[in-house]
Amino acid sequence: MKITVAGLGYVGLSNAILLSRQHEVTAIDITAARVADVNAGRSPIVDAECSDYLASGALNLRATVDPHTAYAGAEIVIIATPTNYDAETHAFDTSSIESVIAAVTAINPDALMVIKSTVPVGYVASLKARTGCANILFSPEFLREGRALYDNLHPSRIVVGEVSARGERIAEMFRAAAIKTDVPVLLTHSTEAEAIKLFANTYLALRVTFFNELDTIAMADGLDAREMIETLCADPRVGDHYNNPSFGYGGYCLPKDSKQLLANFGSVPQQMMRAIVEGNDARKAALARAILARQPRRVGVHRLVMKQGSDNFRQSAVQDIIALLDDAGVEMVVYEPAWTEDTALGHRVERDLRSFGDACDVIIANRMTPDLVPFGPKVFTRDLFGQN
Amino acid sequence: MRIAIFGLGSIALSDALALARTHSVVMTGPLADRVAAINAGAYPFEDPGLADYLKRWPLDLRATVNPAEALRDAEMVLIASPLPHCPQTGGFLTAELDAAIAAAVAQCPGVPVVIRSAVPVGHTCRIRARLNAEALFYAPEFRRESHALTDTLHPAQIVVGARGEAGRAIATVLRDAALSDVPVRCIGEAEAEAVKHFSQAYLAARVAYFNELDSYAMMHDLDARQVIDGVCLDPRIGGGANNPCFGFGGQRLPRSTEHLTDTFGKASGARVLPRLAEANAARMDVLVAKVAARGAARIGVYRPGGPAEFDTLAELTKRIASTGTRIETFDGPEGSPAFERFTADCDLVLSQRMSPALAAISDKLFCRDHYMT
Numbered sequence: 001m002k003i004t005v006a007g008l009g010y011v012g013l014s015n016a017i018l019l020s021r022q023h024e025v026t027a028i029d030i031t032a033a034r035v036a037d038v039n040a041g042r043s044p045i046v047d048a049e050c051s052d053y054l055a056s057g058a059l060n061l062r063a064t065v066d067p068h069t070a071y072a073g074a075e076i077v078i079i080a081t082p083t084n085y086d087a088e089t090h091a092f093d094t095s096s097i098e099s100v101i102a103a104v105t106a107i108n109p110d111a112l113m114v115i116k117s118t119v120p121v122g123y124v125a126s127l128k129a130r131t132g133c134a135n136i137l138f139s140p141e142f143l144r145e146g147r148a149l150y151d152n153l154h155p156s157r158i159v160v161g162e163v164s165a166r167g168e169r170i171a172e173m174f175r176a177a178a179i180k181t182d183v184p185v186l187l188t189h190s191t192e193a194e195a196i197k198l199f200a201n202t203y204l205a206l207r208v209t210f211f212n213e214l215d216t217i218a219m220a221d222g223l224d225a226r227e228m229i230e231t232l233c234a235d236p237r238v239g240d241h242y243n244n245p246s247f248g249y250g251g252y253c254l255p256k257d258s259k260q261l262l263a264n265f266g267s268v269p270q271q272m273m274r275a276i277v278e279g280n281d282a283r284k285a286a287l288a289r290a291i292l293a294r295q296p297r298r299v300g301v302h303r304l305v306m307k308q309g310s311d312n313f314r315q316s317a318v319q320d321i322i323a324l325l326d327d328a329g330v331e332m333v334v335y336e337p338a339w340t341e342d343t344a345l346g347h348r349v350e351r352d353l354r355s356f357g358d359a360c361d362v363i364i365a366n367r368m369t370p371d372l373v374p375f376g377p378k379v380f381t382r383d384l385f386g387q388n
Numbered sequence: 389m390r391i392a393i394f395g396l397g398s399i400a401l402s403d404a405l406a407l408a409r410t411h412s413v414v415m416t417g418p419l420a421d422r423v424a425a426i427n428a429g430a431y432p433f434e435d436p437g438l439a440d441y442l443k444r445w446p447l448d449l450r451a452t453v454n455p456a457e458a459l460r461d462a463e464m465v466l467i468a469s470p471l472p473h474c475p476q477t478g479g480f481l482t483a484e485l486d487a488a489i490a491a492a493v494a495q496c497p498g499v500p501v502v503i504r505s506a507v508p509v510g511h512t513c514r515i516r517a518r519l520n521a522e523a524l525f526y527a528p529e530f531r532r533e534s535h536a537l538t539d540t541l542h543p544a545q546i547v548v549g550a551r552g553e554a555g556r557a558i559a560t561v562l563r564d565a566a567l568s569d570v571p572v573r574c575i576g577e578a579e580a581e582a583v584k585h586f587s588q589a590y591l592a593a594r595v596a597y598f599n600e601l602d603s604y605a606m607m608h609d610l611d612a613r614q615v616i617d618g619v620c621l622d623p624r625i626g627g628g629a630n631n632p633c634f635g636f637g638g639q640r641l642p643r644s645t646e647h648l649t650d651t652f653g654k655a656s657g658a659r660v661l662p663r664l665a666e667a668n669a670a671r672m673d674v675l676v677a678k679v680a681a682r683g684a685a686r687i688g689v690y691r692p693g694g695p696a697e698f699d700t701l702a703e704l705t706k707r708i709a710s711t712g713t714r715i716e717t718f719d720g721p722e723g724s725p726a727f728e729r730f731t732a733d734c735d736l737v738l739s740q741r742m743s744p745a746l747a748a749i750s751d752k753l754f755c756r757d758h759y760m761t
Binding site: 269 | 530544545571573575579580583586587590593596600610615617619623626628629652656658659661666670674
């Protein structure tokens with residue numbers, strides 16, 4: 001089957017690789033460098049499995065910047081372009097999706113378009129009504145950054161937002177592309193599928209916030225958070241995962257998805273949705289207060305990335321802590337080997353860990369790493385378990 | 389060993405049943421009819437594993453209304469007295485529990501006294517200081533209300549709020565009451581007290597979350613079950629405690645969330661914990677609006693088993709009654725002629741949980757149970 005994937009971010013790239021193990025796949029992106037990377041067998045994102053598969057040369061995959069080359073003759077177009085959350089309109093910016101749809105409709109109107117980008121609840125139904133185009137369905141992705149291809153090869157479930165024969169065909173295409181067998185498949189209505197994505201990520205945001213609040217309380221009252229979390233999570237109803245205190249949930253998905261869902265609620269009475277969004281800000285404020293209570297002369301910021309093994313700076317929680325410390329007039333130095341410029345967020349970037357550590361009296365780190373051990377009590381972290 | 393247990397409720401009974409396999413256990417509490425039932429071997433307690441357990445194990449277990457008799461020669465005392473809710477302050481009424489501890493400490497000096505009820509954070513420490521009771525401990529339990537005995541015999545862990553040797557000695561007794569090999573965790577006392585409430589609060593947050601998902605689905609005419617199924621297929625989210633209801637209720641969840649909020653929530657800048665009670669109120673607003681939209685002149689409330697503390701169905705009923713709608717309540721068994729009359733008489737029937745008999749009248753039913761659990 002001829003498949004085109006629009007967008008070479010981690011969702012698009014991992015889907016392109018996944019499907020090109022069995023199908024003829026063309027990927028399209030507006031960034032020429034990403035296209036060149038893929039055609040040269042290099043991964044434009046940090047993802048071990050993506051790099052391995054691209055380097056293997058065993059994929060039926062090529063990339064282009066040209067819409068005609070990409071869309072002509074494709075039976076299926078997977079849309080995986082970015083939909084950033086717009087804080088002013090309180091909604092995802094879906095314009096990139098609509099540009100792809102316009103191009104596909106003009107070049108190859110018979111292609112079936114499958115939206116993988118995260119969209120507001122109710123988006124596809126209103127889009128179909130607005131454009132009159134019926135060849136669109138939504139299928140949410142459930143990928144972790146840095147493990148995108150792995151999660152595509154071993155999906156927790158496949159959800160397709162259309163209860164129809166072609167919905168079944170799309171589900172079967174993804175199921176057949178996975179390595180894992182016995183993957184549950186769920187065909188739902190389109191709005192329900194959109195809601196699944198946002199409610200799943202917002203639940204994870206709730207979980208992170210719950211354990212962060214436990215930690216904030218423990219910190220304020222001198223309780224041992226580790227003992228409490230280990231005890232709480234030995235209960236199988238709670239489960240021992242996603243419970244390591246942090247500077248707040250961050251990354252590309254959780255902050256924007258929880259805000260989008262809160263906006264989607266509109267006038268529907270709720271308290272949890274707002275608490276999940278506000279709880280993340282309250283956590284950062286509590287941590288900033290705890291850092292300031294140490295009366296630091298100069299704070300060192302250890303890493304700007306959200307997770308170990310990720311190259312993603314977007315929406316990392318530490319950036320908001322930096323902003324809060326900025327407001328308090330604290331001097332800061334940043335240690336981030338993956339940063340190419342001399343300053344980050346208005347602060348000097350230091351690439352030598354030793355001189356970075358010596359220059360600061362408090363080092364803040366979302367995650368504890370072995371390289372921080374020599375700095376002992378200077379390190380301010382809430383990481384209890386040394387893992388993402 | 390002789391063990392005295394204060395309390396006749398499900399926490400006390402499940403401990404007593406499990407310990408009485410290997411120890412001589414005497415329970416005590418002021419309710420004479422419960423005491424008589426226990427002495428007759430008719431345990432006022434529901435658990436799917438109870439009948440089999442009683443058949444299999446001979447028990448050395450009796451009860452008395454006289455605390456002094458229960459405490460005679462006791463080598464260990466468990467305190468599982470009820471902690472009623474104070475409607476004025478919203479806090480716990482600890483008088484009965486405190487009196488039990490005082491009696492145990494007075495009659496059995498030096499004997500370990502272990503609190504099992506979910507006391508307020510810091511309570512064990514305060515009572516120890518007040519009574520100069522060195523051997524007072526707190527050990528939380530994490531059982532499901534409906535499976536209290538099963539979860540005592542096969543717990544995920546044994547937790548005692550005392551680090552070191554003293555904690556381990558108590559943990560060993562509690563662990564030996566289990567039938568499976570379980571890990572033991574000896575942690576700080578305040579940590580143990582707090583984690584008990586956090587565990588209830590986690591479940592409350594989960595219930596509240598899925599209720600808000602259901603509210604959203606209801607207001608937008610979505611199939612809530614499709615959404616919940618899709619969300620919970622994520623192994624990090626999982627199943628259980630995800631079936632919508634009229635709000636989290638019962639004795640435990642609302643009280644723990646309230647206690648945590650009062651103790652810590654406001655000062656710490658937490659947002660989720662202090663909002664849990666309000667989440668129940670927001671849920672109620674949605675339910676009231678949806679019931680009103682059905683325009684029923686006569687509303688039936690199906691409540692098998694009668695009312696309970698923190699009953700969210702009762703709250704919903706009260707809210708609807710305040711609009712002047714006629715309400716009829718039925719608490720008998722479904723399928724009976726009286727049940728048939730009740731459902732025929734009403735334009736709309738409210739029920740917390742779904743059942744096959746209720747499914748048969750689905751066009752006049754208001755129920756948010758999507759899984760019949």
